Amino acid sequence: MFKKILIICIGNICRSPTAEILLRETLASSDIEVSSAGLAALVENPIEPTARIVLEEHGFVHTAHKASQLTTQAVCGSDLILVMEQGHINSILNIAPQARGKVFLLGKWQNNREISDPYRQGKPAFVHAYALIEEAVHAWAQRLAR
Numbered sequence: 001m002f003k004k005i006l007i008i009c010i011g012n013i014c015r016s017p018t019a020e021i022l023l024r025e026t027l028a029s030s031d032i033e034v035s036s037a038g039l040a041a042l043v044e045n046p047i048e049p050t051a052r053i054v055l056e057e058h059g060f061v062h063t064a065h066k067a068s069q070l071t072t073q074a075v076c077g078s079d080l081i082l083v084m085e086q087g088h089i090n091s092i093l094n095i096a097p098q099a100r101g102k103v104f105l106l107g108k109w110q111n112n113r114e115i116s117d118p119y120r121q122g123k124p125a126f127v128h129a130y131a132l133i134e135e136a137v138h139a140w141a142q143r144l145a146r
Contacts, residue, residue, distance in 0.1 A: 012038030012067035109139035
């Protein structure tokens with residue numbers, strides 16, 4: 001049973017906090033803890049403004065997110081680690097080889113689909129990333145809620 005899920009992207013201001021918020025909401029009736037971090041986090045920065053707007057447009061009230069850097073301790077303390085791109089898996093395994101077997105793409109159930117970083121792109125890129133994240137989160141939630 002998964003009790004702690006960690007979601008990873010690069011800066012921890014766009015994709016991973018969006019996925020964290022969606023997965024936490026989807027799993028609200030469970031006791032699963034969901035958090036996020038970045039491989040090269042913009043530490044202490046809030047969620048990117050366009051990502052926040054897209055979340056708000058989908059009915060999510062912005063929480064006080066502050067970007068945090070991925071640590072070996074966070075990797076070891078997590079039961080499941082979800083990432084946006086294949087390269088993120090390799091980066092995590094370089095940091096903590098013992099994580100092998102618990103690191104997967106968020107888009108695993110969509111044929112291992114990667115979710116591109118919308119950072120510094122226009123709002124359409126954020127809307128697209130949100131749609132992919134939402135679909136992937138629901139696929140994971142169906143499997144985690146069993």
